[in-house]
Amino acid sequence: xxxxxxxxxxxxxxxxxxxxxxxxxxxxxxxxxxxxxxxxxxxxxxxxxxxxxxxxxxxxxxxxxxxxxxxxxxxxxxxxxxxxxxxxxxxxxxxxxxxxxxxxxxxxxxxxxxxxxxxxxxxxxxxxxxxxxxxxxxxxxxxxxxxxxxxxxxxxxxxxxxxxxxxxxxxxxxxxxxxxxxxxxxxxxxxxxxxxxxxxxxxxxxxxxxxxxxxxxxxxxxxxxxxxxxxxxxxxxxxxxxxxxxxxxxxxxxxxxxxxxxxxxxxxxxxxxxxxxxxxxxxxxxxxxxxxxxxxxxxxxxxxxxxxxxxxxxxxxxxxxxxxxxxxxxxxxxxxxxxxxxxxxxxxxxxxxx
Numbered sequence: 001x002x003x004x005x006x007x008x009x010x011x012x013x014x015x016x017x018x019x020x021x022x023x024x025x026x027x028x029x030x031x032x033x034x035x036x037x038x039x040x041x042x043x044x045x046x047x048x049x050x051x052x053x054x055x056x057x058x059x060x061x062x063x064x065x066x067x068x069x070x071x072x073x074x075x076x077x078x079x080x081x082x083x084x085x086x087x088x089x090x091x092x093x094x095x096x097x098x099x100x101x102x103x104x105x106x107x108x109x110x111x112x113x114x115x116x117x118x119x120x121x122x123x124x125x126x127x128x129x130x131x132x133x134x135x136x137x138x139x140x141x142x143x144x145x146x147x148x149x150x151x152x153x154x155x156x157x158x159x160x161x162x163x164x165x166x167x168x169x170x171x172x173x174x175x176x177x178x179x180x181x182x183x184x185x186x187x188x189x190x191x192x193x194x195x196x197x198x199x200x201x202x203x204x205x206x207x208x209x210x211x212x213x214x215x216x217x218x219x220x221x222x223x224x225x226x227x228x229x230x231x232x233x234x235x236x237x238x239x240x241x242x243x244x245x246x247x248x249x250x251x252x253x254x255x256x257x258x259x260x261x262x263x264x265x266x267x268x269x270x271x272x273x274x275x276x277x278x279x280x281x282x283x284x285x286x287x288x289x290x291x292x293x294x295x296x297x298x299x300x301x302x303x304x305x306x307x308x309x310x311x312x313x314x315x316x317x318x319x320x321x322x323x324x325x326x327x328x329x330x331x332x333x334x335x336x337x338x339x340x341x342x343x344x345x346x347x348x349x350x351x352x353x354x
Contacts (some may be wrong), residue, residue: 001034006048007317008299010280010285010290011279011280011297011298011299012291012297012299012300013260013295013296013297013300014053014259014260014294014295014296014297015256015257015259015260015295017257017260017283017300018257019298021042021296021297021299022301022303023281024257025224025264025300025303025304025307026265026307028261028264029264029268029304029307029308030313031252032265032268033268034265034267035245035250036268037099038271038311038315040268040270041268041308041311041312041315042315042316043073043269043270043317044270045270045273045323045325046073046233046237046270046271046273046274047273047325047328048229048230048273048277048328049328051066051069051233052066052229052233053066053209054067054223056229058226058227058228058229059226060085060226062201063085063221063225063232064083064227066232066233066236067083067219067232067236068083070233070236070237070240071129071240072246073235074240074241075085076240076243076244077232077235080215080216080250080267081216081217081218081219081222081240081243082154082203082216082217082219083218083219084154084158084218084219084220084221085220085221085222085223085225085226085339086146086220086223086300087196087198087199087220087221087222087223088222088223089142089146090155090158090159090162090166091196091220091260092142092198092208092218092353093139093142093143093159093163094159094161094162094163094165094166095134095166095187096134096135096142096163096168097134097136097139097159097160097163097297098137098162098163098164098165098166098167099130099131099133099134099167100129100134100135100136100138100139100168101163101164101167101168101213102124102130102131102167102171103132105121105124105129105167105171106123106124106131107119108127108309112167118134118278119178120171120175122171122175122178122180123175123177124171126174126178127173127174127178128170128174128179130170139159139163142159142208143155143156143159149283154203154218155205157207158201158218159219159260160207161205161207161325162190162201163198164207164308188287192350196222197221197222197223197225197231197235197293198219198221198222198235198236198238198239199220199239199242200217200218200219200239200242200336201218201219201220202215202217202246203216203217203218204217207231215219217242217246219236219239219240219245219351221235221236222235226349230277230278231276231278231293232275233271233278233291234274234275234278234293234294235270237266237274237275237281237304238262238263238266238275238294240266241262241263241269242262243265244269245261245262245265252279259295260295260296260300262295263275263294263296263301265293265297266303266305267301267305267308268308272301272304273305273325273328273329275293275294275301276298276301276302276305276329276330276333276337277328277329277330277333278293278294279292279293279294279296279298279301279333280292280293280298281293282330298333299333299336301333302329302333302334302336302337303317303337303340305329305334305337306336306337306338306340306341307340307344307346309321309323309326309341310341310344310345311339321341321345322338322341
């Protein structure tokens with residue numbers, strides 16, 4: 001693999017976008033504008049160095065203040081958002097729970113197996129390496145330890161919700177593997193997805209044994225995200241965009257393209273500079289693993305931000321087409337942003353003086 005192709009790979013969308021990134025971004029941008037209205041484009045664009053208060057110290061309290069500002073910018077009542085920086089522990093317990101649920105799935109008499117065809121259970125038995133690796137007692141021990149350290153009445157709900165997701169995802173993976181062993185394809189090992197920085201959970205959803213909280217959500221973030229305000233902004237703006245797209249949920253907002261659409265939603269609401277600059281951690285390009293953030297990838301986000309600015313300028317006519325905030329973009333995506341703007345208007349934006 002050449003250096004150039006690797007360079008493009010780490011900056012490309014994480015999933016294939018129908019019609020290619022430009023066509024998909026244009027079509028999806030239109031859907032977002034129809035759903036949220038163009039008044040959203042009148043909001044100021046978030047520039048990280050201006051949005052994060054001076055003296056940000058990386059503490060949980062400082063991170064909560066920043067997250068509250070993101071809620072305010074997005075128009076989401078902060079009191080309806082339950083924030084946690086314990087994603088690692090919740091995810092650990094949820095993964096164990098999902099694995100324990102797989103064992104119950106193989107028992108035809110177990111409630112988890114209801115509705116499952118014998119062939120489905122056979123696929124799990126054949127293709128899952130997680131059978132017999134966990135117990136419900138292990139999950140309970142983690143929850144009890146976490147509750148003892150920091151009381152959180154939502155913890156059992158969060159673990160059950162994520163555990164059910166883990167279980168369902170593993171069943172689907174096994175069914176796909178049984179149907180077509182080569183379906184997964186080959187991914188360059190240096191750009192495999194790392195651990196998620198955040199998760200959004202609808203607290204109004206039904207969950208056995210837990211009283212739902214209609215209209216509320218939980219945002220779980222990794223504990224190490226709060227040390228880097230750019231990563232914090234990228235993670236929380238993405239997760240809160242799930243909340244924006246959920247109430248009410250348009251029919252086109254779910255499915256295999258939900259995550260890149262959520263990136264685009266955050267961009268549409270003013271967080272494009274954040275998503276561009278957080279997309280690739282340049283300091284890791286020579287490491288074994290390249291750290292990336294988001295689902296659209298740096299190239300597509302930079303060009304989507306150009307479309308955002310093009311549409312915004314047509315609405316506001318607010319001086320030069322190249323806005324002052326474009327200087328906050330990292331150099332490479334800044335050049336791509338300006339080049340895409342030039343294509344959109346049929347000439348250099350500085351020459352046209354927009």
